[in-house]
Structures are given as C-alpha cells and as structure tokens.
Amino acid sequence: MPSAPTSIGLVFGGVSGEHAVSIRSAATVAGALGCGSNAERYRLLCFYIDQQGHWWPPAVADAVLATGHPLEPEEVPARPVRPGFQGLPAPAAEVDVWFPVLHGPNGEDGTIQGLFTLMQVPFVGSGVLGSAVGMDKQAMKAAFAAAGLPQVPYRCVDAVELGEPQRFESLVERLEAQLGYPCFIKPANLGSSVGISKATNRSALVGGLRAAARHDRRLVVEKGIVARELECAVLGRQSMRASVLGEIRFDADWYDYTTKYTEGLSHTVIPAPVPAAVSERARTLAIEACRAVAAEGLARVDFFYEESPSDANGAGATAEAGAGTLWLNEINTLPGFTSQSMYPMLWAASGLPLEELVHHLVQDAGEWNIPNGAEAQAA
Ligand SMILES: Nc1ncnc2c1ncn2[C@@H]1O[C@H](COP(=O)(O)OP(=O)(O)O)[C@@H](O)[C@H]1O
Ligand SMILES: [Mg+2]
Structure with missing residues (x-):
C-alpha cells in the first residue's frame, strides 16, 4: 500500500523588504513540490504571512501565489487589530515538515525557526x-574569524558611537587609518544591499555611517576591494555538499539594490570561469563557512575573488601562486529561490534539477533531531 503523502507547510511573504521576492521564490518551490514524483510524495499546505506579520491559511496563500502579488488590505475580510503573529491558522496542525521560504529579518534570522522548534516539527534549513x-x-x-576563514579587513561599529561629536570624529579617524578608502559601510542585519554604501572620502564615510545607522545599531565597515563575485550553493546536514560555482556580472561600480533587482543590469555565469584550483578551494570554504556559523540544510555562500594576489592583508587570505585571492563575503541561509535565482540554478548545473532539489531539502529536514529536554534530563 502506498504510504500517505507528507504534508509540507510552505510559509512565505513575511515582514521584510524581501516580501515580493519571497512570493516569487515560494511559487517556484510550490511548483516543484507539486511536480512529477513529488506530487505523490507531498501534500502542499501554503501559509502566507502578510506585511503586517499576520498568518493566512491556504485559501488566501494559494490566491497570493496565483496572482504573484502581496495581499492588499482591502482584500482581507477581517484583519487583526494588532500587527504581528497572532497564532497559526488551523491547518498548521496537519503539517509534518515546515518549509520556510522567507528572506531577510523575521524569516532568515532564527525567529520563525524558533517557532518551529517550539512546535517540535522538523523544518527545512538552518536552526x-x-x-x-x-x-x-x-x-x-566573528564566527568566520574564529574559524580562521579569509575575510577582507573590517571593523564593527555601534551606532551609539555616532551620537557624540568627539567620539564620532575619533571613530572616523580610526576607520580611515585602519581601512582607508574605498570602504563599504553596512547595517549588520539587512540584505539586498539595502542601507549599504561605498565611501571614497570622509564626507561619504560620515554620510554612509549615518545612513546605515538608520537601519540598524550594529554596523560593519569593510575595506573595499576590486574583485569578481562568486557564489556557491550548499546542501545537506550531517553530510554537506557544495555545488559548482556561479559568477555574478554587472555593469555597475558595485552590486547595489538597483543593479540586483533591475532586469538586465546583471547576469549570472554558471559555471564561473575560474581556475579549477579556485573553484575547489571555494567549495571547501563554502562548507567550512556553513560549519563556522552552524548553518545547515541549505545555504548560499558568497565570495570575492581578486585575480591578482591581494595586498588587503585580511585574516587568513588564501593567496595561491597565480590563482589570486578568495575572500568570504557572506552566507545566506534562505537564499533567493525564484526560477532565476542562483541557488536552484547552481544545483541544476551540478546535476540536481529543481524537483529533486526540493525533495532533498525536505528529506534533509527529517534528519533534524528535535531537541528533547525531557530525554536529555533522563539520560
Ligand atoms: N568589501 C567590499 N569590497 C568591494 N565590494 C563590496 C564589499 N562589500 C560589499 N561589496 C559590494 O556590495 C554588495 C553587497 O554587499 P553584501 O555584503 O553582499 O550585502 P547584502 O547582504 O545586502 O547582499 C556586494 O555584492 C559587492 O558588490
Ligand atoms: Mg550579498
């Protein structure tokens, strides 16, 4: 007798600047979970989180996926008075595995993963x-540094330091002496290049720090380098594998918001045309980066690749004779998953088509051990 299909709770939308991308990612994942052999394996229950943080049941979620547009306030019969999570719609009790397809704050940052953990239901991706x-x-x-992984020189800044004129001035002098120009100023907790700026002089640095501080108290300033941008997809939990590399190419000074989201301003090259040694090194580093931050299930790891040996002198730089220098830029634990996104395209180029990829992701969620305090205490 065939076994009952596994009920997948696909959650998308969410309270972050990447709400619209999440809808497109979710449509791709839902399509793949309903396709071929997956159609028999899985029963899909979609849940939509609107821009106020309210959860909506499959009837609403399916309509949002069908139109591809966020739910407008007038389309909802009874909107809760308070913003934020007000409880789960009833069909959530039937979910066997949660599949969050949310990007940025409130979805990629551990908050929803905490909810699933409390519910004791396995979920796709990192804990x-x-x-x-x-x-x-x-x-x-800090986690990459502790693991000895190569990063460009950087300094952490607390927005409090911007408040007092004297302290601010000495901060700026310190950053100039330690990192120089150009440098990049970033809020710690966003994505999509929002709040990030490049400074080539003092007034731009001051403006960039103030602009980033409007988004977050925690800021990072990095030495700016001239480098190609490579990305690697990672899959798996106990045993992780890395995809072929992809390269992002664009006609702009750096990969800012407009360049990222305007059709035709950037394109991907898969596999990235780099020496085999560089590709192998990046794939190894991608898995080390996941281990360093405790990311698992799925992640996209982004690199800077300087073709000529670097003079940036960052910790652990991996200059190899004639092979340039690889630096880790960042890790994304719920990367974009639209049909045009790097993560699924890298796996397709590595021999894992979309349908099989989502099947693997769900299977890997089952490997997850539910922390059970009672058992641990009894042991
Ligand atoms: N140190 C740096 N040197 C050169 N370019 C950088 C540096 N840091 C960021 N950039 C540029 O800014 C883009 C966005 O930075 P990133 O740290 O990846 O932020 P996000 O998390 O928003 O994607 C990068 O893709 C790259 O084009
Ligand atoms: Mg990035």
Whole structure:
C-alpha cells in the first residue's frame, strides 16, 4: 500500500523588504513540490504571512501565489487589530515538515525557526543559531574569524558611537587609518544591499555611517576591494555538499539594490570561469563557512575573488601562486529561490534539477533531531 503523502507547510511573504521576492521564490518551490514524483510524495499546505506579520491559511496563500502579488488590505475580510503573529491558522496542525521560504529579518534570522522548534516539527534549513548568526554580519564575521576563514579587513561599529561629536570624529579617524578608502559601510542585519554604501572620502564615510545607522545599531565597515563575485550553493546536514560555482556580472561600480533587482543590469555565469584550483578551494570554504556559523540544510555562500594576489592583508587570505585571492563575503541561509535565482540554478548545473532539489531539502529536514529536554534530563 502506498504510504500517505507528507504534508509540507510552505510559509512565505513575511515582514521584510524581501516580501515580493519571497512570493516569487515560494511559487517556484510550490511548483516543484507539486511536480512529477513529488506530487505523490507531498501534500502542499501554503501559509502566507502578510506585511503586517499576520498568518493566512491556504485559501488566501494559494490566491497570493496565483496572482504573484502581496495581499492588499482591502482584500482581507477581517484583519487583526494588532500587527504581528497572532497564532497559526488551523491547518498548521496537519503539517509534518515546515518549509520556510522567507528572506531577510523575521524569516532568515532564527525567529520563525524558533517557532518551529517550539512546535517540535522538523523544518527545512538552518536552526535558530545558524539562522541568527548567518543573518547578522557582525556575528557572522566573528564566527568566520574564529574559524580562521579569509575575510577582507573590517571593523564593527555601534551606532551609539555616532551620537557624540568627539567620539564620532575619533571613530572616523580610526576607520580611515585602519581601512582607508574605498570602504563599504553596512547595517549588520539587512540584505539586498539595502542601507549599504561605498565611501571614497570622509564626507561619504560620515554620510554612509549615518545612513546605515538608520537601519540598524550594529554596523560593519569593510575595506573595499576590486574583485569578481562568486557564489556557491550548499546542501545537506550531517553530510554537506557544495555545488559548482556561479559568477555574478554587472555593469555597475558595485552590486547595489538597483543593479540586483533591475532586469538586465546583471547576469549570472554558471559555471564561473575560474581556475579549477579556485573553484575547489571555494567549495571547501563554502562548507567550512556553513560549519563556522552552524548553518545547515541549505545555504548560499558568497565570495570575492581578486585575480591578482591581494595586498588587503585580511585574516587568513588564501593567496595561491597565480590563482589570486578568495575572500568570504557572506552566507545566506534562505537564499533567493525564484526560477532565476542562483541557488536552484547552481544545483541544476551540478546535476540536481529543481524537483529533486526540493525533495532533498525536505528529506534533509527529517534528519533534524528535535531537541528533547525531557530525554536529555533522563539520560
Ligand atoms: N568589501 C567590499 N569590497 C568591494 N565590494 C563590496 C564589499 N562589500 C560589499 N561589496 C559590494 O556590495 C554588495 C553587497 O554587499 P553584501 O555584503 O553582499 O550585502 P547584502 O547582504 O545586502 O547582499 C556586494 O555584492 C559587492 O558588490
Ligand atoms: Mg550579498
């Protein structure tokens, strides 16, 4: 007798700047879970989180997926008075495995992973720790540094330091002396290049720090380098594997918000045309980066690749004779998953088509051990 299909709770939308991308990612994942052999394996229950943080049941979620547009306030019969999570819609009790397809704060940062953990239901992707550390650029960089992984020189800044004129001035002098120009100023907890700026002089540095501080108290300033941008997809939990590399190419000074999200301003090259040694090194580093921040299940690891040996002198730089230098830029624990996104495209180029990829992701969620305090105490 065929076994009953596994009920997958696909959650998308969410309270972050990447709400619209999440809808597109979810449509791709839902399509793949309903396709071929997956159609018999899985029963899909979709849940939509609107931009106020309210959860909506499959009837609403399916309509959002069908139109591809966020739910407008007038389309909802009875909107809760308070924003934020107000409880799960009833069909959530039937979910066997949760599949969060949420990007950025409130989805990629450990918050929803905490909810699933409390519910004691397996879920796709990293747990609370890996998600939270991967999201926060200060914490991520500290974890990479502790693991001896190569990063460009950087400094962490607390927005409090911007408040007093004297302290601010000495901060700026310190950053100039330690990192120089150009440098990049980033809020620690966003994504999609929001709040990030490049500074080539003091007034831009001051403006960039103030702009980033409007998004987050925790800031990072990095030495700016001239480098190609490579990405690697990782899959698996106990045993992790890395995909072929992809390269992002664009006609802009750096990969800012407009370049990322305007059709035709950037394109991907898969596999990335780099020497085999560089590709192998990046794939090894990608898995080490996941281990360093406790990311698992799925992740996209992004690199800077300087073709000529670097003079940036960052910790652990991996200059190899004639092979240039690889630096880790960041890890994304719930990377974009649209049909045009790097993560699924890298796996397709590595021999794992979309349908099989989502099947693997769900299977890997089952490997997850539910922390059981009672058992641990009894042992
Ligand atoms: N140190 C750096 N040197 C050169 N370019 C950088 C540096 N840091 C960031 N960038 C540029 O800014 C983009 C966005 O930075 P990133 O740290 O990846 O932020 P996000 O998490 O928003 O994607 C990068 O893809 C790259 O083009
Ligand atoms: Mg990035």
